[in-house]
Amino acid sequence: MTGWEPLPAGRRPASPASRLVAPAATLAVVGAAFAYVGSVDPNEPGHYPVCPLLELTGVYCPGCGGLRSAHALAHGDVAAALGANALAVLGFALFAGFVVFWVVRILRSRPVTVPLRSPHWWVLGTTALIFTVVRNLPVGAVLAP
16 A cells, blocks of 8 residues: 555545654653663773674774763754764755655555665665775774774
């Protein structure tokens, strides 16, 4: 069902409030995760597991510094968040934009679809790979956590 077909006889459309349950629950879970990371400092050792790639090879993965970045954002420090993991900050911003898109589409009774095709995944993977390589080079040291 794409959201444009007529409803079967005897079925009423869902109310906007009931359609907002999914984005509200998503925001609640993400908010709880940010609250936890904001209250339990990842800069102090022993609270979170160590990145296995960093531990075994000394190479920063694209996620290294993501928890420190989320902690800094939870405390309103955007500069520190960007310094810990700029790619994570971009991901957080894209997620926030998607949630706004999601809610607006629901309120306008439009279907919410984001068809990710093969080129999109290639761009995401290439971006993560380039970010990983650059942050591990001396010239990209500013991107290292």
